[in-house]
Structures are given as C-alpha cells and as structure tokens.
Amino acid sequence: MAVQLVTALADLPQTGEGSVVTMGDFDGLHTGHRVLIEETARRATANGLKSVLVTYEPSPKKILKKIATDSRLTTYKEKAALLSDSPLDIVIFYPMTEQTIGISARTFLREFLLGRLHMRQLVMGGDHHFGHNRRGNARYLTACAPRYHFELHIISEQMTHDKRTSSSRIRAALAEGDVATVAGILGRPYSVSGNVVHGEQRGRQLGFPTANLMGDAEKLLPAIGVYYGVALLQDGTRHRAVANLGKKPTLGNFAIGLEVHLLGFSGDLYGQELIFEFQGRLRGEQKFDSLDALRQQIAVDIAGGSAKILL
Numbered sequence: 043m044a045v046q047l048v049t050a051l052a053d054l055p056q057t058g059e060g061s062v063v064t065m066g067d068f069d070g071l072h073t074g075h076r077v078l079i080e081e082t083a084r085r086a087t088a089n090g091l092k093s094v095l096v097t098y099e100p101s102p103k104k105i106l107k108k109i110a111t112d113s114r115l116t117t118y119k120e121k122a123a124l125l126s127d128s129p130l131d132i133v134i135f136y137p138m139t140e141q142t143i144g145i146s147a148r149t150f151l152r153e154f155l156l157g158r159l160h161m162r163q164l165v166m167g168g169d170h171h172f173g174h175n176r177r178g179n180a181r182y183l184t185a186c187a188p189r190y191h192f193e194l195h196i197i198s199e200q201m202t203h204d205k206r207t208s209s210s211r212i213r214a215a216l217a218e219g220d221v222a223t224v225a226g227i228l229g230r231p232y233s234v235s236g237n238v239v240h241g242e243q244r245g246r247q248l249g250f251p252t253a254n255l256m257g258d259a260e261k262l263l264p265a266i267g268v269y270y271g272v273a274l275l276q277d278g279t280r281h282r283a284v285a286n287l288g289k290k291p292t293l294g295n296f297a298i299g300l301e302v303h304l305l306g307f308s309g310d311l312y313g314q315e316l317i318f319e320f321q322g323r324l325r326g327e328q329k330f331d332s333l334d335a336l337r338q339q340i341a342v343d344i345a346g347g348s349a350k351i352l353l
Contacts, residue, residue, distance in 0.1 A: 045126050048134045049099070051158075055132060057094065060162035062086040063155060065096040066170050067209075070115035071124050073229045074167070074200035074207035081197060082165045083129035092131045094159055097121070099135040105143050115212055117258045120235070147173025147182060156190055163193040202227045219265035221320035231271065231319035234261055234300060238311040241301070248337050250344070252286070252301035253311050255318070263287060266298065268324045270347030273304050274317040281307050284347040285318055288327035292336045303340075305348055322350055 046055055064082040068075050079095065086093035104112045116124065118135070125133045136142070150173050155161040164183065172178035180196055187194040200207040207227055215223040216232070224232045236257030253273070266288040273283040282305040290296050302318050324343050330336040 045128060045130050046132045047122055047126065048132060049137075051137065054134070054158055057092045057132075057160045059091060060160040061092040061094045061132075062089070062163040062165060063094045063096060063159060063161045064165040065172060066167065067101055068095070068097045068116075068121065068125075069101065070209045070212050070228060071121060072207055072209065072212065072227050073202060076229065077200055078165055078167060078197055079128050079130060081195070085163055085165065085195070086131065089162070091162055093129070094132045094134065094161075095125065095128075095130050096134045096136055096155075096159075097125075098138045100138055102138050102143055105138050105140060112260045113262045114260050115209060115232075115262055117261055119258070120233075144174050147178030149173075150178060151183075151186060151190070156192070161192055163195060165195045165197060168196050168199065213262065216262060216264045219267050219269075219323040219326075221264055221269065221271075222322055224264075225321070231321060232264070233317050233319045234263065235315060235317040236300070238314050238316050240312065241299075248333065248340065250303050250337075250340050252303045253316055255300045255302065255316060257300065263298070263300070264320060264323070265326075267326045268343050268347075269320050269322065270324060270343075270351050271321040272319045272351065272353060273302050274319065275311070276314045276316075280353050281305065282348055282351040282353065283318060284324070284344050285320075286327070291327065291329035292333070303344065305344065321352065322347075 048054060062082050062085045064078045066075070066078070082095065083093045099118055101112050101114065155164070168180050183194050203226060205211065212224050212227050221232050234255065234257050236255030238253045239256045241252070241254035264287065269285050269287065271283055271285065273281045275281070283302050284305070285300055285302040287298070287300050289298055300318065302316065324347055328339070330339065
C-alpha cells in the first residue's frame with residue numbers, strides 16, 4: 043500500500059486500533075533516520091497498528107529564526123519523494139507557524155499524538171525535542187508514558203565510520219566539499235535537482251555545453267568547486283557528468299550556480315528537470331588568465347572525472 047502523505051491537519055486519516063509514531067525534522071533522511079523509520083514500521087506491523095512519521099514543514103528553525111529562506115539538506119519535495127518510498131503507512135508534514143510552534147509539549151502530546159493519532163508507541167532518538175521551549179524531551183516522555191499508557195522506545199545514537207550520524211556532521215562535510223563522506227552518512231549520494239534553464243551559452247562556446255540548473259533556493263549546496271557524478275534525466279536515464287558549482291570568475295561576476303556537462307550527450311534539455319548526484323570533488327573554483335587556459339582545464343577535469351564516475 044502506498045504511503046499516505048498528509049500536509050493539512052484537516053486531512054488526517056483514521057488510525058484504526060492506534061499507531062506507532064516517530065517524530066523529527068528528518069533533514070537529510072540519513073541512515074540514522076532510517077533506523078527510526080524501520081523500527082517504527084516493524085513495531086506497527088508486529089502489533090497491527092499504523093506506522094506514522096511526523097515531521098515539520100517548514101522547519102521550526104525557520105519560524106524561530108524568522109528567516110526568509112532556510113538551508114536544508116532535503117527540500118520538501120525531496121523529503122516527500124524519499125518518504126513515499128519508505129515502509130511507513132502515513133507521513134504527516136505538521137504545519138509550523140508562529141501559532142503552532144507555541145503549542146506546549148503537554149498539549150501536543152495529549153491532543154495531537156494521543157487524541158488524534160491514537161498513539162500507542164513512540165519511537166524517537168534520545169536528542170529529539172518538541173513543543174514550546176523544547177520541553178517535550180526524552181525525560182518528559184519517560185515520565186508521561188505510564189501515565190498516558192503508551193510505550194516509549196528511545197533508539198540509541200547511530201554511528202557512521204565511528205562518528206555520530208547527524209545532520210550537523212553532513213553540513214560540516216558539505217562545507218568542505220567532502221561529498222564522499224556525506225554519501226556514507228546518507229546512504230546515498232548527495233544530490234541537487236532543478237529545471238534546466240537558458241544561460242550565457244559560454245559552455246557551448248568553449249566546446250563543453252552545460253545544463254544550467256535553477257534549483258530550490260533553500261537547498262544547501264556543497265563548497266564551491268568542480269565535481270564529478272551522475273546526471274539523472276526525466277526519462278530515467280543516467281549519464282556520467284562533470285559539474286561546476288560556483289561564480290565562473292574567468293567569465294565574469296555571476297551568482298553561484300550549478301552547470302552540468304553530460305559526457306557524450308547531445309540533445310535539448312531546456313525545461314526538463316535534472317538531478318545531479320555528487321560523487322566526488324575534483325578541485326576548487328579557479329580564475330584563469332584566458333579562455334584557452336580554462337578550456338584546457340575543463341578537458342582535464344572531464345578526463346579525470348570520467349575515470350572515477352560510477353553509474
């Protein structure tokens with residue numbers, strides 16, 4: 043049965059005999075998050091209950107910090123797609139506003155989790171908090187579980203390469219351009235998606251046509267530089283690719299953008315959605331003395347990247 047995605051509280055489905063719930067921001071949906079999801083689904087199946095994931099949209103930090111745009115490892119669209127392919131029954135994108143973020147932990151527990159979701163079990167990481175002033179923590183829930191007759195299962199901290207699996211660790215690695223470490227923590231390559239839009243045609247003039255991506259403004263990008271990886275097209279095909287993420291200093295002064303050169307590809311991609319999966323970083327961005335020097339370096343980048351790409 044397909045996962046039911048809920049974006050409005052008025053559309054909450056019936057949970058029958060009750061539910062097993064996991065909650066969190068789930069930014070990145072990394073391997074640690076997947077442990078929570080799989081444990082929630084397993085317990086629900088074993089007890090004849092619905093498995094429910096509650097996440098927040100937008101991120102609470104966007105409301106608390108009052109920022110116009112967030113900086114996310116997974117955009118709403120990406121998170122919805124990944125969770126649609128999970129073993130869960132229901133995914134709820136709980137609407138975060140200045141009003142809902144002020145709801146107390148007690149009210150959220152009693153009225154939403156117990157009252158509307160009929161929660162019988164809660165699966166969570168030890169560091170998760172919810173409710174006004176983050177009062178809904180592991181200690182609070184441990185005290186509440188016997189009083190409100192639900193089971194609390196706190197999952198131990200997960201490790202990747204002997205270090206804590208966390209979204210903050212992913213962010214630190216992205217800041218260094220270490221997309222290989224990021225892939226290990228995520229359990230999949232880090233990717234950026236966007237529609238292919240018209241650019242300055244400079245890549246074509248240099249002999250290396252590129253697809254210029256217009257992506258989600260809230261998507262966190264790796265460090266500026268040249269990367270190799272795989273381009274996924276709308277028709278499902280995968281192509282070896284080398285991408286420049288940066289300001290193109292040799293050609294002028296531009297906003298940061300992502301340009302993807304698909305190796306051995308010819309065709310019109312304008313208007314299509316393209317996903318670029320980062321596999322490794324070749325170098326930082328450089329300003330060259332001439333277009334010929336830039337052209338020569340691009341050829342070197344493509345040769346070097348092509349040998350490393352795994353389809």
